[in-house]
Each structure stands twice: as structure tokens, then as C-alpha cells.
Amino acid sequence: MADEYNPKEIESKWQEEWEKSGIYHAEDDSKKEKYYALIEFPYPSGDGLHVGHPRPYIGLDIIARKRRMEGKNVLYPIGWDAFGLPTENYALKTGKDPRVVTKENTDTFRKQIQSLGISFDWARETNTTDPKYYKWTQWIFLKFLENGLAYKAKMPINWCPKDKIGLANEEVVDGKCERCGTEVVEKEKEQWMLAITKYADRLDKDLDEVDYPERVKIEQRNWIGRSEGVLIKFDDIEIFTTRPDTIRGATFLVVSGKEDKFTGKFVTNPATKEKIPVWEAEYVYSDYGTGAIMGVPADDERDRVFAEKYNLPIVIDYKKADFEEFGKKVVKYKLRDWVFSRQRYWGEPIPVIHCEKPARPDGRSGGCGVVPVPEKDLPVELPVVEKYEPGPDGESPLANISEWVRVKCPSCGGDAKRETDVMPNWAGSSWYFYRYCDDKNDKEFASKEKLKYWMGVDWYNGGMEHTVLHLLYSRFWNKFLYDLKLVPTSEPYKKRTSHGIILAEGGEKMSKSKGNVINPDKIVDQFGADTLRLYEMFMGPFEQAIAWSDEALAGPRRFLERVWRLKEKIADSNVEIPAILHQTVRKVSDDIEKLGFNTAISSMMILANNLEKQEKISQEEYKTLLKLLAPFAPHITEEIWAELGHKDSIHLESWPTYDEGKLVDDEIVMTVQVNGKLRATLKIEKGQSEEEIKSLALGLPEVKKWLDKEPKKVIVVPNKVISIVT
RNA sequence: GCCGGAGUGGCGGAAUGGUAGACGCGCACGACUCAAAAUCGUGUCUCGCAAGAGGUGGAGGUUCGAGUCCUCUCUCCGGCACCA
Numbered sequence: 153m154a155d156e157y158n159p160k161e162i163e164s165k166w167q168e169e170w171e172k173s174g175i176y177h178a179e180d181d182s183k184k185e186k187y188y189a190l191i192e193f194p195y196p197s198g199d200g201l202h203v204g205h206p207r208p209y210i211g212l213d214i215i216a217r218k219r220r221m222e223g224k225n226v227l228y229p230i231g232w233d234a235f236g237l238p239t240e241n242y243a244l245k246t247g248k249d250p251r252v253v254t255k256e257n258t259d260t261f262r263k264q265i266q267s268l269g270i271s272f273d274w275a276r277e278t279n280t281t282d283p284k285y286y287k288w289t290q291w292i293f294l295k296f297l298e299n300g301l302a303y304k305a306k307m308p309i310n311w312c313p314k315d316k317i318g319l320a321n322e323e324v325v326d327g328k329c330e331r332c333g334t335e336v337v338e339k340e341k342e343q344w345m346l347a348i349t350k351y352a353d354r355l356d357k358d359l360d361e362v363d364y365p366e367r368v369k370i371e372q373r374n375w376i377g378r379s380e381g382v383l384i385k386f387d388d389i390e391i392f393t394t395r396p397d398t399i400r401g402a403t404f405l406v407v408s409g410k411e412d413k414f415t416g417k418f419v420t421n422p423a424t425k426e427k428i429p430v431w432e433a434e435y436v437y438s439d440y441g442t443g444a445i446m447g448v449p450a451d452d453e454r455d456r457v458f459a460e461k462y463n464l465p466i467v468i469d470y471k472k473a474d475f476e477e478f479g480k481k482v483v484k485y486k487l488r489d490w491v492f493s494r495q496r497y498w499g500e501p502i503p504v505i506h507c508e509k510p511a512r513p514d515g516r517s518g519g520c521g522v523v524p525v526p527e528k529d530l531p532v533e534l535p536v537v538e539k540y541e542p543g544p545d546g547e548s549p550l551a552n553i554s555e556w557v558r559v560k561c562p563s564c565g566g567d568a569k570r571e572t573d574v575m576p577n578w579a580g581s582s583w584y585f586y587r588y589c590d591d592k593n594d595k596e597f598a599s600k601e602k603l604k605y606w607m608g609v610d611w612y613n614g615g616m617e618h619t620v621l622h623l624l625y626s627r628f629w630n631k632f633l634y635d636l637k638l639v640p641t642s643e644p645y646k647k648r649t650s651h652g653i654i655l656a657e658g659g660e661k662m663s664k665s666k667g668n669v670i671n672p673d674k675i676v677d678q679f680g681a682d683t684l685r686l687y688e689m690f691m692g693p694f695e696q697a698i699a700w701s702d703e704a705l706a707g708p709r710r711f712l713e714r715v716w717r718l719k720e721k722i723a724d725s726n727v728e729i730p731a732i733l734h735q736t737v738r739k740v741s742d743d744i745e746k747l748g749f750n751t752a753i754s755s756m757m758i759l760a761n762n763l764e765k766q767e768k769i770s771q772e773e774y775k776t777l778l779k780l781l782a783p784f785a786p787h788i789t790e791e792i793w794a795e796l797g798h799k800d801s802i803h804l805e806s807w808p809t810y811d812e813g814k815l816v817d818d819e820i821v822m823t824v825q826v827n828g829k830l831r832a833t834l835k836i837e838k839g840q841s842e843e844e845i846k847s848l849a850l851g852l853p854e855v856k857k858w859l860d861k862e863p864k865k866v867i868v869v870p871n872k873v874i875s876i877v878t
Numbered sequence: 879g880c881c882g883g884a885g886u887g888g889c890g891g892a893a894u895g896g897u898a899g900a901c902g903c904g905c906a907c908g909a910c911u912c913a914a915a916a917u918c919g920u921g922u923c924u925c926g927c928a929a930g931a932g933g934u935g936g937a938g939g940u941u942c943g944a945g946u947c948c949u950c951u952c953u954c955c956g957g958c959a960c961c962a
Contacts, residue, residue, distance in 0.1 A: 370881065370957080371881095374881075374882095375957090392962065435960040441961075447962095457960095484961085484962090619957085620957090697955090699890080703889090703904070708902080711902085750892085750902095751892070755900090757901055761901095821897085822896095823897045825943065828941090828942060
């Protein structure tokens with residue numbers, strides 16, 4: 153038969169057509185209401201796409217497509233978060249220029265993603281490694297510097313000996329490098345820091361304003377670690393406690409190892425006026441609170457263990473104190489400032505110059521010290537190097553390029569050196585969502601007018617693993633830029649959701665080393681992109697991790713074949729639209745908003761099965777099904793739409809609506825329970841009275857059988873249940 | 879230890895307190911076919927010939943009615959963790 157469903161043919165055809173007509177391009181000057189849908193832009197690794205990557209893209213594609221059909225001006229962009237270690241390590245191994253590697257990888261990724269028919273606005277594609285992009289990453293860094301939020305400090309940092317790289321606290325998991333799993337060690341090093349702690353209170357409090365999953369809010373709050381307590385002086389030692397009421401039970405103080413000059417001394421408990429000893433212990437941290445605590449063995453488990461071990465007195469049943477009786481209330485956070493330096497190559501150079509004449513401590517002229525690169529000289533481009541190895545002491549590979557490093561001080565003209573540290577790969581992703589709003593701008597990172605129109609992001613979907621990394625960092629940048637009046641909203645994302653990852657068959661994580669990675673190209677080739685899209689949305693709840701199954705792909709493909717075949721049943725009759733169509737419109741519309749893609753698809757399957765059983769179907773029924781399906785399976789629906797004689801794309805049609813009054817069938821099946829047990833079903837007509845229904849139910853032979861006396865009570869739940877109690 | 883989330887057929891999973899297992903996969907049988915694939919139809923929680931009984935990790939409870947609400951408990955997953 154000539155008219156077979158052939159995805160290979162129709163999919164590439166429509167993809168080209170859509171790109172040519174630009175129907176997915178966001179309009180900057182539009183009277184329409186805007187809608188900004190965002191996915192976390194991918195890191196283009198050398199392994200190419202695996203089937204897990206597109207799950208969030210497809211999910212938000214359905215949202216974006218539905219919004220367009222609802223008449224919104226939709227921005228659904230994509231770009232590449234391309235700085236980072238894997239590319240650099242690959243360059244190290246092969247000697248290839250990371251720029252070339254990145255170009256190859258993004259080309260592969262782009263081609264693969266484009267084969268899935270996702271309605272990204274490719275005209276706004278951005279890349280964090282493009283100097284035109286990272287010029288603005290550097291520019292924002294200079295704003296941090298200018299406002300005193302970027303500073304250099306010699307401090308113990310988390311050092312990964314394998315990657316030869318300093319890590320932010322957020323990148324250390326169980327004492328190991330988040331990336332490679334190597335045990336991190338402490339290392340003293342001069343580092344650039346960003347003062348995220350200055351925003352700790354607002355990062356915590358403003359979570360109240362946004363629509364994030366509760367879990368994400370809790371994890372962020374956990375990480376920020378706000379606690380209210382009191383600072384109390386025991387002679388020269390100030391302690392922090394959240395339980396000042398227990399002060400009369402304090403029989404000793406404990407200081408961290410760094411404060412050990414007090415160890416062995418005695419101080420006065422301001423509440424009891426007794427002299428109590430000062431001890432030193434590892435369980436007290438130097439960088440939290442004041443680095444000193446009061447030991448209340450009667451009320452605190454650790455203090456009790458400590459007191460028992462060292463035979464310290466334990467006072468019970470002491471009188472409680474008032475909260476601020478002995479000191480003043482303060483708020484402390486667990487959050488630490490962000491280590492922002494990386495001594496590697498493939499990142500944004502930190503745009504500062506170190507003048508050889510140090511700045512004078514009194515701030516008067518004579519020396520410059522750290523000098524920001526003037527804005528006109530941005531971007532500071534990464535020079536081409538021969539060797540990508542970090543130096544023996546963990547110096548950046550850039551430190552070896554003396555012609556790049558040696559510059560004149562922009563301030564005094566004297567000899568100076570460039571900063572050779574680069575930024576962490578979280579830098580470019582902390583602001584990319586602004587760039588999409590105005591990606592061609594070479595005067596600003598994005599114009600205020602365009603930001604005002606497009607921001608904030610209406611719906612942002614991404615991985616749970618970024619809750620305390622990317623999500624917290626980008627909220628911090630946003631708040632900083634908001635304070636400078638450079639961006640219009642105090643929070644970047646109105647709504648955040650998370651997708652579950654796709655696991656390999658058998659439930660293991662997909663990884664190259666395990667050899668269980670599934671390439672979407674294979675699936676597209678064999679089944680078509682529409683089947684892949686449908687399957688990824690149908691396989692299970694969107695927000696839940698789920699194992700891939702090759703076998704199960706057949707279901708969605710059969711469904712599409714069925715929809716395809718329904719063409720032949722179209723009749724030009726003007727039939728009354730049955731209730732099931734209204735129900736399906738409602739179900740699909742509602743489910744999409746709840747990320748219930750699996751149940752939305754299931755209801756469309758039911759509708760298709762239903763239509764197939766009919767002799768003939770009306771144009772109206774079929775077109776409605778196609779429109780509902782269009783966001784899920786954009787190619788096949790477009791093809792059929794065109795075959796039905798339409799000149800314009802189905803994706804420009806308006807989203808179907810339903811009639812509230814026609815949701816219920818004329819005939820309803822109710823269940824009849826006797827003492828809670830199901831005994832019969834009862835067919836009734838729409839609109840029958842409760843009394844009628846009751847007597848019909850009581851008259852059923854299957855019911856009479858169980859009634860040996862007058863029922864005590866009969867409960868009728870409209871359209872559902874008749875419950876008889878004897 | 880603390881804070882979240884989840885336990886439902888052979889499998890993925892459905893179910894505003896109202897017929898548990900929708901939808902899909904798989905499997906079985908049947909139709910079509912020389913045959914196979916594809917497609918279509920029927921069946922598919924357990925016990926029972928049937929009437930019926932039991933069944934959503936376990937034990938109680940609330941309710942006319944509980945997978946869903948409450949109490950206790952077990953297991954798994956995620957986050958935080960000598961954070962005062």
C-alpha cells in the first residue's frame with residue numbers, strides 16, 4: 153500500500169520546513185503575551201547524546217507547543233554549556249584544541265537534537281565558550297569585583313589531586329570530588345571567591361515566592377543552613393548557641409582546634425557565675441558560628457558523650473533562661489563563600505591584572521595591586537597553548553604563556569601580569585537565560601527592554617543534581633544583578649520542575665564504561681522521532697527515574713500507526729461530538745500542566761481505540777485528536793494535517809477546548825454496594841432523580857438477594873455509587 | 879541521627895475517599911495467511927466448576943465505603959549530618 157506510515161520520510165521533511173518558515177522563532181516585538189520555557193542547556197560531551205538527554209527537552213517542548221497553540225509568544229531556546237573538564241582532559245590526552253573538540257561535539261549534539269523535532273528557537277543558539285558570550289561572563293565578574301563581592305583570599309580549599317583543581321563546597325560529595333570521585337584534600341591556596349553568603353538570607357527567604365517542588369526548597373534551605381541563635385560571652389570567649397535557655401547547664405566550653413590558645417583555661421559562666429574549663433575538640437568547627445560552643449551535657453547528646461569521656465560535671469534540672477538574657481540574637485548560615493578560581497585552561501579567564509607595584513594599604517596612589525581589565529578590552533580571550541597540563545603546584549596552564557601573561561598595568565602603565573586562573577564551569581550557566589532574550593547584543597549582556605519583556609523564566613525544568621549547584625548559583629547572580637538594576641526580577645525562575653533520569657535496561661545508570669548507553673539515533677532510525685518522543689513521555693511519570701525498555705517502544709509506535717489509519721474512516725458527516733472527546737480534551741489539557749504526560753497519552757490511546765471501533769469518524773473528532781497529539785508527535789500530526797488539505801501548520805492552530813456540560817455520557821453506569829460489598833451495577837440516564845435511582849437499585853435481583861430486611865440507610869453518590877447499609 | 883519521597887499483577891505503571899490493576903509491554907488462544915511478519919479479536923491478580931471469597935509491604939483504627947485519611951511498624955530511594 154502506498155499510504156504507509158513512514159516516519160523517516162516525513163520527519164526530516166517537516167523539520168526542514170519548520171526551520172525554513174521559522175514557526176518556532178520567538179518574536180521580540182509582539183503584542184502577544186510572552187511565555188519563556190527553559191531547559192538546562194547541555195554540556196556537549198564527546199560521547200554524543202543518549203536517550204536520557206531529550207527527556208526534559210521533549211517534556212518542555214510539549215509545554216512550549218501547547219502554549220503556542222494557546223496564543224502565546226513562546227521563547228524556547230537552547231545553547232551549549234561547553235566549558236569544562238572533560239573537554240580539557242580530552243585535549244590533554246589527544247593534543248587537540250578544545251575549541252575544535254567543542255565545535256565537533258556541538259555539531260553532533262545539534263544534529264541529534266534536531267532530528268527529534270523539538271521546537272527550539274535555533275536562531276538564538278548560544279555557546280558559553282564563544283568569546284562574544286564570555287565577554288559578558290567576564291563583565292559580570294567585574295561587577296562583582298567592583299561591588300566588593302569578588303575577593304581573593306588565601307584559604308584552605310577542597311583540592312582534587314586527580315583533576316588538579318580546587319572545588320567549591322557544593323562540588324564535594326562525601327569528601328570526594330563530585331566529578332571523578334577522588335578523595336579531596338585540604339590545600340592552602342590563593343583563590344578568587346564570590347561572596348554568596350552576603351545573599352544567604354534572601355536566597356533562603358525568597359524561596360517562599362517561587363513555585364519549586366517542596367523537595368527542592370528543602371534541599372536549598374538545608375544547604376544554606378539558616379539558624380537563629382545568640383552570641384554569649386564567657387569572659388574573652390564568645391560562643392554561638394541556638395539554645396541560650398540551657399546556659400545554666402553549661403559546665404564547660406569547647407573551642408575548635410584553631411582557637412586552642414584558650415584550651416585549659418577557666419572562664420566564667422555568666423549565668424551561674426561559676427568557673428568552667430575550656431576544652432578543645434574536633435567536633436567544633438572553626439568556620440561555623442564563632443568556633444566555640446558551650447557544653448551542656450544534660451541537653452546535648454554530643455556534649456554528654458564528651459563530658460562522660462573526660463569526667464566533666466553534668467548538671468541536670470537547672471532553671472531555663474530567657475532567649476536573649478545573656479547575649480544578643482544573631483542568625484548564622486552553614487553556606488560558605490563560593491571558591492571561584494580554577495587552575496585550569498578551558499574556562500573563562502578571570503579578567504584582572506596584577507600590577508607589580510602592590511596597592512598601598514592606606515588606599516592612596518603609588519601602587520595598583522589588583523586591577524580590573526578595562527571594559528573596552530573585554531573579552532580577555534583564551535590564548536592558544538601547546539600544553540594543557542596544569543603546573544606541578546596546580547598552576548593554571550595559562551601561567552606558562554609568558555607573552556599572554558606579561559602585560560602593562562592598565563592603571564599605571566607599569567609591568568604587570570594577567571590573572572591565570574579561570575572561572576568554574578558554573579559561571580556561564582549562571583546567567584545564560586538572560587542571553588537568550590537578546591543573544592545578538594554586543595553592547596550589553598541583554599537589553600533592559602528585552603529582559604523586561606521576557607524575564608522571568610515561566611517554567612524551568614532541570615535535574616535534581618543541580619539543586620544546590622547551578623540553581624543556587626544562578627539565583628545568587630540574579631539577585632546581585634537585580635540589586636544593580638540590570639535585571640527586572642528578584643528571582644530568575646517562576647516555576648521549577650525536575651525530570652527523572654532514564655536508566656539502562658535493568659535499572660543501572662547509563663554510562664560509557666558500563667557499555668549500556670542507548671543512542672537515540674538508533675531509535676529514531678528504527679521507529680521514528682515521534683515514537684521516541686511518545687515513548688519517553690509514556691514510559692512512566694516524568695519526574696521519576698525509570699529504566700529504558702526497547703520492547704516497550706512498540707506500544708507508542710502501534711498507537712501512531714492507528715492514528716495514521718484513522719484517516720481512512722473520515723466521513724463528512726456532522727455528528728454530535730461524543731462525551732469521550734470532551735473528556736479527552738480536558739484530560740490531556742489538565743495532565744500536560746501537571747507533567748502527567750503518561751496519563752495524557754493513555755487517554756489519547758483510549759480515544760483512538762474508540763474511534764477505530766466506529767464505522768466512520770467525523771472530521772471534527774479526528775482533527776481534535778490530531779491537535780491534542782501535535783505537541784507530543786509533531787511530525788505525524790503535521791503530515792496528516794497537510795493531507796487533510798490544510799495550508800498552515802497544525803502547530804499554529806488553536807488548542808482544543810471542551811464543553812463543561814458535555815463531559816458526562818447520557819448513560820451512566822453506577823455501582824451498587826450492600827454493606828460495602830460490590831453486588832451489582834446499574835445503568836441510569838443522565839438527570840435521573842435520587843429517589844428513582846434508589847428504588848431502581850433496591851429492585852435489582854442481585855441486590856434483593858442480600859437484603860433480608862429493610863435497609864437502614866441508602867447513600868447515593870451522584871454518577872458513582874449507591875451504597876446500601878442494612 | 880535528622881529531613882523528604884516511595885512500596886500496587888510477570889514488567890512500566892493507572893486510580894478528586896466510590897467497580898483496584900486504566901493505558902502500554904509481555905504472554906496465551908483465535909481470525910487472516912501456503913507460511914511468517916504485520917494487523918485485528920478474545921483472555922490474562924489469586925483461590926474456586928460455580929455462587930463466592932481474598933487481595934495495593936505488615937498490624938491496628940476512622941468510614942456506608944480506604945491503595946488513598948489516622949496511629950504504630952518494616953523495607954527501599956534521595957538530601958543533610960559532630961553545624962552548636
